[in-house]
Amino acid sequence: MQGLLRRLERAGVSSRSLVLALPYLWLIAFFVAPFLIVLKISLSHTALAIPPYKPLIEWTSRSVLEIRLDLRNYLAMFSHRLYGDAFLNSLKVAFLSTVFSLAIGYPMAYGIARAGARARGVLLLLVVLPFWTSQLLRIYAWVGLFKANGLINSTLLSLGVIHQPLTLLFTPFAMYVGIVYSYLPYVILPLYANLEKLDWQLVEAAQDLGCRPWQAFYKVTLPLSRNGILAASMLVFIPATGEFVIPTLLGGPNSLMMGRILWDEFFGNRDWPVASAIAIVMLLVLVPCMMAYLSIQSRGSDA
Amino acid sequence: MSRRSAFVISCLAFGYAFLYVPIASMVVYSFNASQLVTVWDHAHSPTLKWFGALLHDQEILGAAWISLKVAIANATGSVILGTLAGYGLARFPRFRGRFAFTAMTTAPLVMPEVITGLSLLLLFVALEQTVGWPAGRGIGTMIIGHMTFSMAYVTVVVQSRLATFDRSVEEAAMDLGARPLKVFFVITLPIVFPAIMAGWLLAFTLSWDDLVISSFTAGPGSNTLPMVVFSMVRLGVNPEINALATLTITAVTVLVVAASWLAARARRRAAAVAA
Numbered sequence: 001m002q003g004l005l006r007r008l009e010r011a012g013v014s015s016r017s018l019v020l021a022l023p024y025l026w027l028i029a030f031f032v033a034p035f036l037i038v039l040k041i042s043l044s045h046t047a048l049a050i051p052p053y054k055p056l057i058e059w060t061s062r063s064v065l066e067i068r069l070d071l072r073n074y075l076a077m078f079s080h081r082l083y084g085d086a087f088l089n090s091l092k093v094a095f096l097s098t099v100f101s102l103a104i105g106y107p108m109a110y111g112i113a114r115a116g117a118r119a120r121g122v123l124l125l126l127v128v129l130p131f132w133t134s135q136l137l138r139i140y141a142w143v144g145l146f147k148a149n150g151l152i153n154s155t156l157l158s159l160g161v162i163h164q165p166l167t168l169l170f171t172p173f174a175m176y177v178g179i180v181y182s183y184l185p186y187v188i189l190p191l192y193a194n195l196e197k198l199d200w201q202l203v204e205a206a207q208d209l210g211c212r213p214w215q216a217f218y219k220v221t222l223p224l225s226r227n228g229i230l231a232a233s234m235l236v237f238i239p240a241t242g243e244f245v246i247p248t249l250l251g252g253p254n255s256l257m258m259g260r261i262l263w264d265e266f267f268g269n270r271d272w273p274v275a276s277a278i279a280i281v282m283l284l285v286l287v288p289c290m291m292a293y294l295s296i297q298s299r300g301s302d303a
Numbered sequence: 304m305s306r307r308s309a310f311v312i313s314c315l316a317f318g319y320a321f322l323y324v325p326i327a328s329m330v331v332y333s334f335n336a337s338q339l340v341t342v343w344d345h346a347h348s349p350t351l352k353w354f355g356a357l358l359h360d361q362e363i364l365g366a367a368w369i370s371l372k373v374a375i376a377n378a379t380g381s382v383i384l385g386t387l388a389g390y391g392l393a394r395f396p397r398f399r400g401r402f403a404f405t406a407m408t409t410a411p412l413v414m415p416e417v418i419t420g421l422s423l424l425l426l427f428v429a430l431e432q433t434v435g436w437p438a439g440r441g442i443g444t445m446i447i448g449h450m451t452f453s454m455a456y457v458t459v460v461v462q463s464r465l466a467t468f469d470r471s472v473e474e475a476a477m478d479l480g481a482r483p484l485k486v487f488f489v490i491t492l493p494i495v496f497p498a499i500m501a502g503w504l505l506a507f508t509l510s511w512d513d514l515v516i517s518s519f520t521a522g523p524g525s526n527t528l529p530m531v532v533f534s535m536v537r538l539g540v541n542p543e544i545n546a547l548a549t550l551t552i553t554a555v556t557v558l559v560v561a562a563s564w565l566a567a568r569a570r571r572r573a574a575a576v577a578a
Binding site: 015016019020022023024026027028030031032033034035037038041051104105107108110111112114121123125126127128129130132133134135136137138140141142143144145147149151154181184213234235238239241242243244245248249259262263266267272275276279282283286289290291293294297298 | 326
């Protein structure tokens, strides 16, 4: 092996490229190249065939190369209200879920970061534990809680707070609860990592100089944790936009989310070109968000 | 200094209740005799009958076996790719295409699964049409799909471990005449081994739980456990799934608590040696 390495190096192949080649090629083949195919199929015409679309480029009988770009799949996005509504709704749901997750996760991350060393370990473990447990099963738990005869309704009924079961399952409320619940660990962990490194003497100094605790928080802690907040937001917002499982199980058949529409077009209608066009439109919004996330991450590692 | 306000403490209490009440409710109701899941049957509970039913459910057992095979293959493959990628990113601060490489290893972490799943399936179909491989879809295509997003998690774990360790140990070995490959296997690999193990377990869990990417890349007869669970849940609540959840939660709790206890003990020992 050692000899082989030396021979390769003499041949101009650096050990660097030996390390990087395998993951690099893998990601190009199975992560980047597929998007080009999605783009191609989003421009092709739906057909009753296997696979269910017509090729873009075809040799017709008189040896004429025919290239057909079908923009109908994209035009459908604009002409049918369903897609536009689902698209805007997905962005709204993802945005509000991000806000709610931060509202719950930030105080928790703050509390963990300021706890004693021993308590901190246990508190962090309790955040990580659900993260390792199946997301599908944890969403299923909410189905049991939200049902008409579920735990929430039966508790409220027996306490006399309500006299008729509330409709909780298959509502937007249930969907928001499910998304915030699933992504909470993704918010707490980066925020904690950020707050843990924060220099608390700065906060003390602000208080010594006459700031009230809330003022010190608003003027010192919050601005210093900006990168943590941005990273946590992206970790919720980007995947939540395309969420499929939670809208299906908790939001019900009428929840208009892009992830669900893509799934239904693909598996239900077998309309691969439209499903591809939906994916491309989503990427146009999400790729800039990913770039922002990437730049926050690289800034964080430089610091 | 640990100055804690009543506000922060009540936020923590609310947050942990929010995280754990659903999980606890699933565990409690898995011992409920009633078919109705959420109506407690006082006369016959607690019972283990749903655990028995689960262990005799051939569909679930078959799917679990497929999930297990996919998860083990995925974890092993992801660890190889992710360790190489994490090592490259941690050790080579500058190389051509580094930004693109960072982007490619980060994007799968946040990419909505429906998009990754769709694009992988379209790739497999296009490949089958042009080069004849892969012939149809099944366990193999699922493993490729899972590895593509799992390796990103392994990369992060390995990279952050390598970024924090003392490189002078490696330099010392080099000064004493060890060749680079020997340094890697004798010094670097043992030091990052805990991170590699953590990455393996993480990749295993991600694959074991995955529904969306599996649904796109699976073929006929290769339904995984989450795919079977999802179709059962869509038809309504099912006490067998509560039993499955209890088993999953028990296994995860035992593993995570044991792993963090071992890590804490290793840290204490290291601290004792250093002192």
